[in-house]
Amino acid sequence: MTAWVAILGGLAGVDRTAFGQTSLAHPFVAGSVCGLVVGAPLEGVRLAVVVMMLSAATIPVGEARLRDWTSAAIIGVALGAVLPPPGNWGAALVWAVLCARPAGWFIEAARRLAGGAMDRADRARERGDLGALERLHGALTGLHLLRGALVTLLGLLIGRWLLTGPVVGSEAVARWMAELWTLAPWAAVPLLLRVHVLRSGWSWVSVGAAGLALTIGLVEGGVR
Amino acid sequence: MTRSLPPRISWWRLWSLQGSFNPRRMQALGWWVAMAGAWRRRGLDAAELRERLAREPASPNTNPYLAGLVFGAALRLDEEGDADRASLLGKALSRVLGGIGDRATWTGARPVMASLAVLGALAWSPWFVVGVAGLFAVAQAWLRRRCFQEGYRRGEAVLELLERPWIQRSLEAAERLAAVLAGAVVVQVLWVSRPMGAFSWPSVAVALLVLGVGALLAWRRAAAELWLVALALFSYWRSASAGSP
Numbered sequence: 001m002t003a004w005v006a007i008l009g010g011l012a013g014v015d016r017t018a019f020g021q022t023s024l025a026h027p028f029v030a031g032s033v034c035g036l037v038v039g040a041p042l043e044g045v046r047l048a049v050v051v052m053m054l055s056a057a058t059i060p061v062g063e064a065r066l067r068d069w070t071s072a073a074i075i076g077v078a079l080g081a082v083l084p085p086p087g088n089w090g091a092a093l094v095w096a097v098l099c100a101r102p103a104g105w106f107i108e109a110a111r112r113l114a115g116g117a118m119d120r121a122d123r124a125r126e127r128g129d130l131g132a133l134e135r136l137h138g139a140l141t142g143l144h145l146l147r148g149a150l151v152t153l154l155g156l157l158i159g160r161w162l163l164t165g166p167v168v169g170s171e172a173v174a175r176w177m178a179e180l181w182t183l184a185p186w187a188a189v190p191l192l193l194r195v196h197v198l199r200s201g202w203s204w205v206s207v208g209a210a211g212l213a214l215t216i217g218l219v220e221g222g223v224r
Numbered sequence: 225m226t227r228s229l230p231p232r233i234s235w236w237r238l239w240s241l242q243g244s245f246n247p248r249r250m251q252a253l254g255w256w257v258a259m260a261g262a263w264r265r266r267g268l269d270a271a272e273l274r275e276r277l278a279r280e281p282a283s284p285n286t287n288p289y290l291a292g293l294v295f296g297a298a299l300r301l302d303e304e305g306d307a308d309r310a311s312l313l314g315k316a317l318s319r320v321l322g323g324i325g326d327r328a329t330w331t332g333a334r335p336v337m338a339s340l341a342v343l344g345a346l347a348w349s350p351w352f353v354v355g356v357a358g359l360f361a362v363a364q365a366w367l368r369r370r371c372f373q374e375g376y377r378r379g380e381a382v383l384e385l386l387e388r389p390w391i392q393r394s395l396e397a398a399e400r401l402a403a404v405l406a407g408a409v410v411v412q413v414l415w416v417s418r419p420m421g422a423f424s425w426p427s428v429a430v431a432l433l434v435l436g437v438g439a440l441l442a443w444r445r446a447a448a449e450l451w452l453v454a455l456a457l458f459s460y461w462r463s464a465s466a467g468s469p
Contacts, residue, residue, distance in 0.1 A: 035350060041350035
């Protein structure tokens, strides 16, 4: 399972900006796919939704403090599947949020490395050596694949090592994490709301909210 | 005047435009690698390659989904032997496309895709996410190819395409659609996360309190870690209260 999660982390890592941008790197998609991979689809979707709402406020174009929500979502879902219940998913969510910023450091490091390689690119340009430019570009692109896999693996292994004891050993901690897991979606919803209210106003958000509330009411009423 | 037959370009070259992105040269290396395929097919000699590589890229940094427009237009001008015009056009297009593309991507297409995926996953099956993501992947692949073809066909005239009013109207419509779907996502998330079991006013009060604290943090633009600390403290208080005799 760990190998598959690392592969997913690598693919999502490279999809994030280096190659493709096909949406696999979207935190909700990455986390949900991870949930399918580790055999926890419903909990994976729930954790991924919370991470998505946390990441909604940031647009990763020229960010000052980069957070890697993609890796965070994958690490969280994978960790939730391996920690013992009942506090596993709350603990996994906590770890995912804490991993986002350190995971961003790896992206920054990869970019600095790429910046340092530009001298080699300039020498290849002077020679007119297209092959050297292509190999360098390929290597730097592949670096993101490696970065994504490594960050995911480290996050999962360190999280498991740190959190298994507290979650298993203490009923109070397990209860606390279970409560956190229950409340997290409610706490995260305003983060998503704020982004869209500021951009498009309350009216459009209200239309969607009212529409679905009415639908749920009709369906639930019809079922009863 | 437009041309009808764009050259064949390896798709991986455009898809990997940002592969070596860095703060120092941004997409420059990706740009040269994208052009390299076309230059090789034209059989340019070493001196011609060195002359082209000596120039800074026509487009140092732009939205990757729409980069094909710049690339196609610049390639067309390069084939016509006017590298200076290619460079000027590239710089102008980059700025415009960066603004349009980033807005369309981050406030339109991606939020819409994510919201649809969430709604489907929570209402039906997590596999819905795979379907929506797959559709998005196909759509963006088609968009990239189409942008390259249009850029090459139109050449300099591609700038006129970007000035058409329907583009701004489309961007606004996409943002509104994203807002509508976000409203629906909020309701659905709250619905599936509602306190289970018998209805009780204390449960409702707790849920509304959590919502309120979340709203306060959101509007103060608190960092995610602060959000986590607040949630953890509140959860601890709740779990400790429930556990005490």
